[in-house]
Amino acid sequence: MYTFLALAPILVVLVLLVVMRLPAKISMGVAYLVTALLALFVWQASGAQVAAATANGIIVALTLLFIVFAAILLLNTLKEGGAIVAIRKGFMDISPDRRIQVIIVAWLFCSMVEGSSGFGTPSAIGAPLLLALGFPAMASVMAVLIIQSTPVSFGAVGTPVLLGVWTGINDKQDITQAIAPLSAENYLLQITGNIGLIHALVGFLIPLILSAFLTRFFGARRSFMEGLKVWPFAIFAGLSFTIPYFLVAKYLGPEFPSLVGGFIGLMIVVPAAKRGFLMPKDIFDFAPRAKWDKDWLGSLPEEKYDDTVAPKFSLMRAFSPYIIIIALLIITRTIAPLKAFLTGNLTTLEFSNLFGTTISSKVQLAYSPGSILIVTSLLCILLFKMNGKAVKRSWSSSAKTMVDAAPALLFSVPMVQVFINSGSAAEVANALPAMPILLAESAAGAFQNAWPLVSPWIGAMGAFIAGSNTVSNMMFSYFQWSTASQIGLDGNLAGQVVALQAVGGAAGNMISVHNVVAACAVVGLMDKEGYVIRKTLLAMTYYVIQTGLIGMGIIFGDMWWWILAVIWPITFFGILALSDKKNASKSISNG
Structure with a gap:
């Protein structure tokens, strides 16, 4: 009964947001009430605990809104300054094919952004960029969410591993004994290599999924096959990222796999695309905007571009704001004294022990990606010699968006925080663990020796709830290790299960509600969050199932699991192709 009740908030979100497609501000408002009532009256959490979790959620939501404002401000500044014209032309010169553009921008450029910053920054930068290139708002959001999988485990210079996994395995006596004489630090490096390998084996197909989903959901023919036709280029782009990514993870550690993989991938793929290497003969483009489904469109005003008109700026000058952003992100995240200042007491607003509980919250606006986006927008005024009226328009429009x-985020994030902090007070008889922990324990009891198949789903559930691979790893890494140990796996193989947790947690970012809400917000796509999740859920399902199959093959060494790991992607893409025929038959019968 408690397992079902703990699952209730997630079911409410899925039914209202994904099945019924209600706006997030309504769905998450109902989910918040359900979660709070369960925490108070079933889990017997104190009123102060629920209030503190809610307050913490509101604080986090406000920091996310700061990033949303800054991301839209950068887009509006580039538009008002005239730089978008040059950026559009630059990408059209690489290839006018939208399948190629989405692979370069979302898969490679946004992966590099993820490696340097994480925490939703790829959506804040990539989705508006795709929108400016002429993609529908919903397609832009879908694309940047699907790539928030492979690079996420090493996002923000390795934070999901260095903070998330490390919190789970450090200073645990049973782990220390099981891995002796290996140190916890070396054990973390071993787990890092495992994470990199699994992601590489699963993630190299993400560019192909991106292309197929783009043509199926946003093409005039509604065809997966139209996207699958670029498979040589898509797999080439996938390997151009994942091979250096894996090598850096295995031999250098968790800080730079995504950053280096994205950079090397861009250096390989962009010149190859310009030369027509492995490019499809046909060119895919969207239908005229007048024929687009109204659900694809955001609230941002339509921009019309004449690609025959020469831009005012060179491509390098127009794209320089993005180079500045990447440089500032790397500098502020890797130079220790500067990072210490930006995250120190002078620049941090801290709310300790909210309402007398152990829940605390802090705001580090100086370290936020939003601050970097605003600084870059201010520099753009000088770079593009903008006048006062253009600057005023960009700021006022961004504030309105x-x-x-705000309403969707101000409900969704508090709901998440109450869910995570729902554990019974210590003095309560028959105290219950917090809802996500209880769900994980129930799953462990049900699946036993098939646990490696299930463990990525636990990681994905954690990220879906928390909106963060880091938080998912903090919640579940030790639980995953303990469960693996209980089914008889040694320290080395238990570390593989922790790696599966981290990979699943990365994949869960594709459907995390507050990630989806924030990504929709930066392109003005309000009240369509459920439509997006219905699409990204398919991609996440591929990722998590494939991760589990590979995990079973690595841990138990049974060839059948490796055969299934080969069959599953073929089956996944086969189902997509067959659905084209079903869709075509339906169109004929209707028509």
Whole structure:
């Protein structure tokens, strides 16, 4: 009964948001009430605990809205300054094919952004960029969410591993004994290599999924096959990222796999695309905007571009704001004294022990990606010699979009925080663990020796709830290790299960509600969050199932699991192709 009740908030979200497609501000409002009532009256959490979790959620939501405002401000500044014209032309010169553009921008560029910053920054930068290139708002959001999988485990210079996994395995006596004489630090490096390998084996097909989903959901023919036709280029782009990514993870550690993989991938793929290497003969483009489904469109005003008109700026000058952003992100995240100042007491607003509980919250606006985006937007005024009226328009329009996005985030993030902090007070008889922990324990009891097949789903559930691979790893890494140990796996193989947790947690970012809400907000796509999740859920399902199959093959060494790991992607893409025929038959019968 408790397992079902703990699952209730997730079911409410899925039914209202994904099945019924209600706006997030309504769905998450109901989910918040359900979660709070369960925490208070079933889990017997104190009123102060629920209030503190809610307050913490509101604080986190406000920091996310700061990033949303800054991301839209950068887009509006580039538009008002005239730089978008040059950026559009630059990408059209690489290839006018939208399948190629989405692979370069979302898969490679946004993966590099993820490696340097994480925490939703790829959506804040990539989705508006795709929108400016002429993609529908919903396609832009879908693309940047699907790539928030492979690079996420090493996002923000390795934070999900260095903080998330490390919190789970450090200073645990049973782990220390099981891995002796290996140190916890070396054990973490071993787990890092495992994470990199699994992601590489699963993630190299993400560019192909990106292309197929783009043509199926946003093409005039509604065809997966139209996207699958670029498979040589898509797999080439996938391997161009995942091979250096894996090598850096295995031999250098968790800080730079995504950053280096994205950079090397861009250096390989962009010149190859310009030369037509492995490029499809046909060119895919969207239908005229007048024929687009109204659900694809955001609230941002339509921009019309004449690609025959020469841009005012060179491509390098127009794209320089993105180079500045990457440089500032790397500098502020890797130079220790600067990072210490930006995250120190002078620049941190801290709320300790909210309402007398152990829940605390802090705001580090100086370290936020939003601050970097705003600084870059201010520099753009000088770079593009903007006048006062253009600057005023960009700021006022950005503020309006942020306000429109606020209700959904102000419900979704508090709901998440109450869910995570729902554990019974210690003095309560028959105290219950917090809802996500209880769900994980129930799954462990049900699946036993098939646990490696299930463990990525636990990681994905954690990220879906928390909106963070780091938080998912903090919650579940030790639990995953303990469960693996209980089914008889030694320290080395238990570390493989922790790696499966981290990979599943990365994949869960594709459907995390507050990630989806924030990504929709930066392109003005309000009240369509459920439509997006219905699409990204398919991609996440591929990722998590494939991760589990590979995990079973690595841990138990049974060839059948490796055969299934080969069959599953073929089956997945086969189902996509067959659905084209079903869709075509339906169109004929209707028509």
